[in-house]
Amino acid sequence: MDLVSCDVLVVGGGGAGLRAAIAAAESQPSLRVGVVSKVYPMRSHTVSAEGGAAAVIKPGDTLDAHAYDTISGGDWLSDQDAVEAFVREAPAEMLRLEHWGCPWSREPDGSVAVRPFGGMKAERTWFAADKTGFHLLHTLFQTSLKYECIQRFDEWFVTTLLVDEGRCQGVVAIEIATGRLLTITARAVILCTGGCGRVFPFTTNANIKNGDGMALAYRAGAPLKDMEFVQYHPTGLPFTGILITEAARAEGGWMLNKDGYRYLQDYDLGTPQAKPVLRSMELGPRDRLSQAFVKEQEKGRTLKGPYGDYVHLDVRHLGEALIDRKLPFVRELCRKYAHLDPVREMIPVRPVVHYMMGGVHTDLAGATGLDGLYAAGEVACVSINGANRLGSNSLTECLVFGARAGVAAASFAVEAPPANGTASAQAHDEQRRLESALGARREGEERIVDVRTEMQTIMEESAGIYRVGGVLQDAAARLRGLQERARRLALDDHSLTFNTELTSVLELSFMLDVAETIVHSALRRCESRGSHQRSDFPQRDDERYLAHSLAYRAEAGPPAIQYLPVTVTRWPPGQRVYGR
Amino acid sequence: MSATITLEVARYRPEEEAEPSVQAYEVPYREDWVVLDALNHIKDTQDGSLSYRWSCRMGVCGSCGLTVNGSPKLTCATYLSDYAPKAIRVEPLEHFPVIRDLVVDIGDFLVKLKKVRPWIIREDERPLERGEYRQTPAELEAYRSFSQCINCLLCYSACPIAGLDPNFIGPAAIALAQRYNQDSRDEGAGARMEILSQPDGLWGCTFVGECTKVCPKHVDPAGAIQQYKVAAAVDAIKALLLPWGSK
Numbered sequence: 001m002d003l004v005s006c007d008v009l010v011v012g013g014g015g016a017g018l019r020a021a022i023a024a025a026e027s028q029p030s031l032r033v034g035v036v037s038k039v040y041p042m043r044s045h046t047v048s049a050e051g052g053a054a055a056v057i058k059p060g061d062t063l064d065a066h067a068y069d070t071i072s073g074g075d076w077l078s079d080q081d082a083v084e085a086f087v088r089e090a091p092a093e094m095l096r097l098e099h100w101g102c103p104w105s106r107e108p109d110g111s112v113a114v115r116p117f118g119g120m121k122a123e124r125t126w127f128a129a130d131k132t133g134f135h136l137l138h139t140l141f142q143t144s145l146k147y148e149c150i151q152r153f154d155e156w157f158v159t160t161l162l163v164d165e166g167r168c169q170g171v172v173a174i175e176i177a178t179g180r181l182l183t184i185t186a187r188a189v190i191l192c193t194g195g196c197g198r199v200f201p202f203t204t205n206a207n208i209k210n211g212d213g214m215a216l217a218y219r220a221g222a223p224l225k226d227m228e229f230v231q232y233h234p235t236g237l238p239f240t241g242i243l244i245t246e247a248a249r250a251e252g253g254w255m256l257n258k259d260g261y262r263y264l265q266d267y268d269l270g271t272p273q274a275k276p277v278l279r280s281m282e283l284g285p286r287d288r289l290s291q292a293f294v295k296e297q298e299k300g301r302t303l304k305g306p307y308g309d310y311v312h313l314d315v316r317h318l319g320e321a322l323i324d325r326k327l328p329f330v331r332e333l334c335r336k337y338a339h340l341d342p343v344r345e346m347i348p349v350r351p352v353v354h355y356m357m358g359g360v361h362t363d364l365a366g367a368t369g370l371d372g373l374y375a376a377g378e379v380a381c382v383s384i385n386g387a388n389r390l391g392s393n394s395l396t397e398c399l400v401f402g403a404r405a406g407v408a409a410a411s412f413a414v415e416a417p418p419a420n421g422t423a424s425a426q427a428h429d430e431q432r433r434l435e436s437a438l439g440a441r442r443e444g445e446e447r448i449v450d451v452r453t454e455m456q457t458i459m460e461e462s463a464g465i466y467r468v469g470g471v472l473q474d475a476a477a478r479l480r481g482l483q484e485r486a487r488r489l490a491l492d493d494h495s496l497t498f499n500t501e502l503t504s505v506l507e508l509s510f511m512l513d514v515a516e517t518i519v520h521s522a523l524r525r526c527e528s529r530g531s532h533q534r535s536d537f538p539q540r541d542d543e544r545y546l547a548h549s550l551a552y553r554a555e556a557g558p559p560a561i562q563y564l565p566v567t568v569t570r571w572p573p574g575q576r577v578y579g580r
Numbered sequence: 581m582s583a584t585i586t587l588e589v590a591r592y593r594p595e596e597e598a599e600p601s602v603q604a605y606e607v608p609y610r611e612d613w614v615v616l617d618a619l620n621h622i623k624d625t626q627d628g629s630l631s632y633r634w635s636c637r638m639g640v641c642g643s644c645g646l647t648v649n650g651s652p653k654l655t656c657a658t659y660l661s662d663y664a665p666k667a668i669r670v671e672p673l674e675h676f677p678v679i680r681d682l683v684v685d686i687g688d689f690l691v692k693l694k695k696v697r698p699w700i701i702r703e704d705e706r707p708l709e710r711g712e713y714r715q716t717p718a719e720l721e722a723y724r725s726f727s728q729c730i731n732c733l734l735c736y737s738a739c740p741i742a743g744l745d746p747n748f749i750g751p752a753a754i755a756l757a758q759r760y761n762q763d764s765r766d767e768g769a770g771a772r773m774e775i776l777s778q779p780d781g782l783w784g785c786t787f788v789g790e791c792t793k794v795c796p797k798h799v800d801p802a803g804a805i806q807q808y809k810v811a812a813a814v815d816a817i818k819a820l821l822l823p824w825g826s827k
Contacts, residue, residue, distance in 0.1 A: 039633075040686070042731050043641045098712045101700040101763060103720060103727050110714030134640055135727065142698040142756070154690070177679050206635040239612060242638045333638060336657050449624035492628035495595055498680035501628040 001427055002182050006034035006151065007413040008406070009170065009186035011158050011213060013041030015049075015133070015398035016377025016405075017192030018140040019093075020366075023406025024190075024413075025147045031410055034184060036153040036173055038208065038503065041141045045194050045206040046398065049133020050245035050329060051117060052125035053395035055090035058114055061122040063087045070393060071571050073119040073285050074357075074386020075530035075540065077226065077548070080569040082364055082382040086393075086400050093399035094126050102139040103128050105326070115326075116250045117392045119285035119578075121278050125392040130245050130329040136395055156182065157503050158212065160430050161189065161220045161373065162423045168220065168373035169419035172430040176503065179496025181434070183427040185419035188372045188409035191217060191360060192402065195378040198507075199515045200353040200463075201456035204236055204243040210507035211514035213379040217360040218513055222368040223550040223562070225381040227514070228522035228532045229357035231389055232465050234289035236352025237338050238307035244349055246391040248330050248342075249282035251322065253315040255289070256346065257301040263311070267292040270579020280579040287388040287531040288578065290351040294465050305348060312346040319343075351465060355394060357385040357531065358521070361550060361564075366405025372416060376405040383548065387530020437505075444490030448504050451485050455508075455515055458482075463518050468535045472523040476558060479516050486512055517551040517559050524561045525549060542573050583609040585660055586667035587618055589630065592678050600678065602669075603627075609664055615655040616644055619670070619682075632682035639796060642730035645737070646682055647671040652734035652794050673737040675746075689733060692749050695775055696757035701768025719764040726759035726804055728797040735791035735801050741784050748784035749776065751791035751801030758804035761811075773812060782808045 008024045010017045013035050024033045035041065056066050066087040071078045098104055098112065105113045105127050117125040128135035144150055156173040162185070163169065170185035193213030197205025218224050234255070235244040249255070252275065257263040262272045262281065269288060270280035277283065293311060296302050302309040315323060315330070320343045323331055327342075334342045359381035366374040366382075377398045384397060462475030486509055493501040527541035528534050547563040554560050584606045592600040605626055607618045616634055623630050634644040637656045644655045649669050660668065676684035706713060735751035736742045742750050757776060761769040776782045785805045792802040 039635060039641075039643070040690070040731075043633075043635050043643050045636070045641075047641050047730075048636050048638060092708050095708050095712055099700065099706065099708070099765075101760065101765060103724060103763075104712075106715055106717050106720055108717060110716045110719070112712050131640070131728075134730070138727075138729075142693075143700075145694045146697070146699050154687075177683075177685070206641065207637070208635050240637065329640075336639060447624070448628065490628075493631075495593060495629070495680070497594055498631045498683045500631050500633075501623075 001424070001431055002180065003185065003424060004182065005185040005419065007031035007186065008188050008190065008409050009034040009036060009184055010190045010192055011036055011171065012044070012192035012194060012379070013037035013152070014044030014192060014194055014377065015046035015136055015140060015395060016402035017190070018144050019399050019402030020190050020192055020376055020406035020409070021150050022140070022144055022147060023403040024410040025149050027407045028410040028414055029149065031149065031413055033150045034153060034186065035150060036156045036158060036171065036184060038155060038157045038176065040154050041152070042138060044137060045209055046133045046137040046395070048204070048206060048243070049136070049395055050130045050243060051247040051250070052115060052127035052132045052392045053094060053136065054117065054120065054124050054392040055094040055126060055396055056087065056124050057091050057094070057112065058123065061124050065121055066124060068571060069120050070384060070390055071386065072574070072576050073390040074388055075576060076546065076573040077383065077386030077529060077566055079383050079567040080571060081567050083384050084569060085364055086384045086397065089400045090396045093396065093403060097136060097139060097399065100139050100143045103135050105129055115247060116276060116278055116283060117390070118246050118249065118283050119279060119390040120392070125250070127247065130247050130327050133395060153184070157506065158216065159434060159506060161216050162419070162426050163220050163370065164420060164422040164426065167371040169423050172427050177498055179499060181431050183424060185423050187413035187416040187418065188374060190366065190405050190409050191373070191375040191379050192377050193379045195356040196511060196514045197353050199455060199511045199518070200459050201453070202236070202241050202460070203353040204233060204241055205353070210511050212507065212510050213375065214359055215510035215513040217368060217373065217375065218517065218551070218553050220370060220373065221553065222370045222373060223361045223552045224358060224517045225361035225548050225550055226358035226383060226521070227517040227551055228525050228549060229387050229530060230353060230463060230518065231286055231355040231357060231531050232290035232351040233286055233354035234293060234351050235313050235349040238305050238310050238348055238350055240337050241352045242333055242337050243352070243354065244313060244330055244333070244347055248313060248315050248327055250276060251315070251326055252276050252318050253282060253313050255282055256312040256314050257296050258303045259301065263296050263301065264289065264292055267295065268579065284578045285388055285390060290465050291533060293351050303348070308350060310348040310350045313349045314346045315342050316344065316346065355389055357381065357383070357387065357389055364404065365408035366401055367408060372412060374405040374409045376401040387532060444488050446485050446489045448489055448501070448508060451482055451489065452508055455479065455482055455512060459515055459518070463522050466533045466535050467522055469523065472519055475519045476516070476523060479512065479519060480558065483512055520559050520561055521549040521551050546573060585609040585664055587622065588667050588669045589682070590671040591681050594680065609660060611661055613660050615648055615658045615660065615668065615670060618660060619655065631680045640730055642732035645673055645732040645734050647673055647737065652737040654732060654734070654796050657796065673733060675736055675739070675743045686733060688746070689731070689736065689750070689753070692753045693756065695749065696753050696772055697768060698756045698760060700760065700763070700766050701771055702765070703767060713765045715764050723759050723762035725799055726755045726762065729755055729799045730797055732796065734794045734796065738790040738794040740788055740790065741786060745780065745784055747780040749781050751805070754782055754808060755799050755801040755804040758808055773815060776808060777812050782812065
């Protein structure tokens with residue numbers, strides 16, 4: 001098997017990955033930095049982020065206010081030392097993107113403009129119209145091209161981490177175009193592979209969001225933290241799950257039920273005003289808005305559509321000029337994918353799986369418990385997002401913690417010895433595993449789509465907006481059964497050249513592992529906090545659960561769940577108050 | 581019985597066949613399905629060996645560009661209903677080497693993109709402590725449309741020059757060069773001009789304008805190339821009149 005080596009290897013080429021690669025290259029210019037991604041970096045899912053990225057920059061706003069919004073938004077499950085580092089470093093990261101050419105929207109005087117966002121008590125969300133993720137990603141990607149020490153492995157699919165003597169020493173990857181296996185050894189590896197929305201049937205997440213990095217770390221022995229916390233975004237287009245950005249509400253859009261009534265006023269989120277009020281009504285946090293949808297549905301006050309119940313997002317009163325200036329992508333998406341013009345018509349929306357608060361457990365430097373392995377961005381859980389992430393914190397998180405992980409991994413790599421000889425032996429084991437798995441597929445009997453669809457159905461039924469113990473218990477057993485069925489998947493495609501059916505099988509296997517950690521973590525947390533609502537345990541229980549769950553892979557059987565106390569610095573747990 | 585529609589899909593399996601072939605698939609016809617939905621239906625339920633790229637399904641990642649009935653399209657934004665009830669022909673993008681089925685090799689574009697130095701070039705970097713570069717909404721507007729390029733490469737597929745001269749640097753790369761040239765924070769236009777004024781740079785373009793017509797993001801590469809040619813011509817005249825050099 002061919003072998004290449006680099007000093008720092010970044011897995012994933014989205015916002016966090018590219019930021020990490022550049023940080024590593026700048027902090028230790030003598031290092032060889034690799035970026036391996038299963039897609040070309042500019043296809044990464046960061047590209048789909050719309051609304052903006054939070055960082056304190058305007059007079060009157062404070063770092064403490066950003067920290068408090070984030071911690072209360074996360075229902076006090078955020079680690080406050082991480083949040084403090086995050087808000088402190090956010091402004092410089094955003095300015096750096098500005099200096100690299102990001103086309104941030106501007107005030108008339110040429111300064112960077114900010115907009116309000118859900119759960120934020122001040123206007124602090126930087127935006128590039130409503131294509132912020134797209135511009136951020138392309139700015140990072142284009143800037144990364146000037147660093148000669150960054151070597152890319154585009155369209156290489158990582159199948160496993162190489163771990164020996166308690167240290168991560170590289171990866172095995174498939175070159176998708178040729179089917180060739182490659183060992184990439186590294187002194188440090190940074191996982192930046194994003195989330196896993198595709199374990200659910202209805203998601204804003206791109207087809208590539210299969211929890212690859214989460215499963216890679218989990219299989220290598222690193223625990224997954226807070227996996228029960230799954231964010232439903234309140235405004236997705238039915239059928240496609242395409243996101244209509246929270247910026248539509250930040251600019252003044254209304255959520256209306258079937259009677260044209262601003263129903264959020266019935267859910268302790270404030271009283272309706274003509275103009276948007278910060279931390280109130282439509283600018284409440286995403287968990288509370290998605291839960292309000294379910295309550296409206298139970299009252300029979302939602303509308304019925306071919307793709308499930310929905311409510312309306314109404315932006316008509318904002319006028320065409322504002323919509324075209326600040327929400328042009330919303331208009332484009334509605335026209336192209338919902339066949340309506342939001343200037344004249346209301347937008348049908350329903351809650352949609354959007355983001356994983358949980359992920360690979362890391363410290364503030366992005367280090368996992370496994371030496372030489374780092375993680376940043378949605379794949380990781382530091383945790384700043386706690387039990388519910390605020391909109392516009394995730395892009396900033398990619399930058400702040402991507403940079404931190406890049407610097408930390410680079411300085412680790414300078415000290416670390418090169419990969420030892422066992423890496424190539426392990427790589428050969430992986431080759432045999434892949435070949436025997438593929439060989440067996442010739443007699444397979446299950447179609448990928450059937451197993452995948454059943455997994456998604458199980459997840460929606462058991463780990464949706466409201467959960468209950470018995471259903472989760474049942475889901476855990478059914479997922480075990482699916483793991484067995486996944487071993488008998490049939491493959492139509494036996495070619496080595498660009499075999500996307502093979503990568504789909506590997507992705508499905510990643511997703512099944514991740515799905516199990518979600519369900520088991522949700523089952524064990526007998527309280528309701530943020531996005532994790534247990535109908536059988538409706539109260540928050542700080543006595544028992546002011547703690548992060550850690551899901552460890554067991555030798556056989558389901559994951560083992562342990563707990564780690566939350567770090568509280570200056571904000572003792574309190575009540576989440578919105579709209580008053 | 582529900583309605584169906586036929587997709588005639590180009591296949592190419594380099595390990596099995598020397599030349600591309602066409603395979604017809606019948607899929608359910610649904611009003612709200614795009615061509616990509618039909619391809620996914622085929623892959624899931626009929627033929628797992630069909631290869632193509634896709635990711636976001638919302639027209640922004642740029643992965644799913646294909647030739648649909650002869651025209652380059654983002655298949656996630658192209659509806660079956662635009663063609664029904666007739667059969668739809670789906671082929672790879674033109675002017676790129678085909679790797680497998682509908683997948684083309686875009687490696688050459690990445691090389692060209694890097695050549696035009698698509699990043700901010702300045703003599704002096706402003707320290708972060710001094711805050712942002714000021715850029716008025718009007719200055720932003722000067723390059724905004726060129727910054728919308730999603731690298732889907734429909735423009736290369738549509739461009740007859742890109743088909744004739746594989747060295748032609750091409751519409752998207754030139755538009756992205758112009759995106760930085762027009763950015764008030766950038767001072768790199770001179771450096772980029774050195775690359776683009778070479779024979780395979782912008783002079784390759786004969787201004788057919790197909791690139792702008794097929795662009796799903798209204799980037800107007802043809803406009804960028806025109807702007808560039810004017811700037812290059814002015815530079816050339818200056819160099820003639822002022823041979824001691826002015827920059």
